[in-house]
Amino acid sequence: MTAAVHAPAAALEARDLSARLGEAAILHDITLALPSGRWTCIVGPNGAGKSTLLKALAGLLPHRGSVALLGRSLADWSSRQRAQQLSWLGQNEGSADDLTVWDVAMLGRLPHQAWLSAPSEADRAAVERALRATQAWEWRARSLGQLSGGERQRVLLARALAVEAQVLLMDEPLANLDPPHQADWLDVVQALVREGKTVVSVLHEIAMALHADELVVMAQGRVTHQGPCADETTHRALEAVFDQRITVHQLQGQWVVLPRLRP
Numbered sequence: 001m002t003a004a005v006h007a008p009a010a011a012l013e014a015r016d017l018s019a020r021l022g023e024a025a026i027l028h029d030i031t032l033a034l035p036s037g038r039w040t041c042i043v044g045p046n047g048a049g050k051s052t053l054l055k056a057l058a059g060l061l062p063h064r065g066s067v068a069l070l071g072r073s074l075a076d077w078s079s080r081q082r083a084q085q086l087s088w089l090g091q092n093e094g095s096a097d098d099l100t101v102w103d104v105a106m107l108g109r110l111p112h113q114a115w116l117s118a119p120s121e122a123d124r125a126a127v128e129r130a131l132r133a134t135q136a137w138e139w140r141a142r143s144l145g146q147l148s149g150g151e152r153q154r155v156l157l158a159r160a161l162a163v164e165a166q167v168l169l170m171d172e173p174l175a176n177l178d179p180p181h182q183a184d185w186l187d188v189v190q191a192l193v194r195e196g197k198t199v200v201s202v203l204h205e206i207a208m209a210l211h212a213d214e215l216v217v218m219a220q221g222r223v224t225h226q227g228p229c230a231d232e233t234t235h236r237a238l239e240a241v242f243d244q245r246i247t248v249h250q251l252q253g254q255w256v257v258l259p260r261l262r263p
């Protein structure tokens with residue numbers, strides 16, 4: 001009989017995490033656990049440190065304190081193993097404009113390929129799945145430089161999906177996406193979570209963020225609240241971090257966020 005394998009409760013765990021950018025202290029002693037097999041959204045005002053936190057969790061930034069991925073300290077992973085388990089979609093990511101859409105998505109398979117080896121059948125299948133999931137398959141022969149901002153973002157999302165990692169970190173993945181493609185992105189994330197994957201995203205679209213399982217609310221380099229999106233306390237924490245300039249309401253089974261206009 002095979003013993004049941006229990007996934008660790010936290011896909012990512014930070015303890016006393018602090019980080020600086022240049023001379024400036026940006027993150028201050030953050031301790032948090034991001035649950036495995038769930039979608040967590042990090043939200044907060046401009047400059048709160050959301051992107052910096054995501055980068056530190058991805059091991060892309062020097063930091064004090066510890067970060068564990070899937071129960072193991074980031075430092076104990078080989079870079080190749082880590083790149084197989086943790087996929088990254090950054091903000092305003094550059095990618096060579098003359099690469100084809102296919103080749104950009106194939107970059108997501110690099111952690112799975114031996115040095116200089118040709119892509120395997122499995123690599124090609126993963127790239128096709130990813131490009132179809134983001135409706136970028138039709139453009140596979142076009143170069144990235146010929147695409148609009150939103151089309152380009154869908155190709156970069158496909159690259160992140162093609163890794164087929166256990167944990168996906170995405171910084172403002174909805175940038176440039178029109179409302180139908182934002183809804184498609186939601187479908188993609190929900191499908192990933194149903195497969196048991198963990199998604200952590202920084203989002204400015206608060207109503208979209210409230211579709212997540214959990215919110216992490218940040219201000220001034222600290223976490224002010226972490227909790228389920230459906231909880232009243234989470235809504236109040238959101239309103240507070242945005243200086244009561246927004247209000248959260250329920251409409252047709254979804255959360256909507258309205259600006260509170262000055263009288």
Ligand SMILES: Nc1ncnc2c1ncn2[C@@H]1O[C@H](COP(=O)(O)OP(=O)(O)OP(=O)(O)O)[C@@H](O)[C@H]1O
Nearest residue numbers: 021022023024026045046047048049050051052053
């Ligand atoms: N190279 C740098 N040197 C010093 N401070 C920096 C540097 N880069 C960013 N910062 C500052 O770090 C803080 C956090 O930035 P970060 O990008 O993490 O915020 P954010 O919450 O993601 O913001 P936004 O919502 O505007 O994208 C900001 O106040 C920013 O001005």
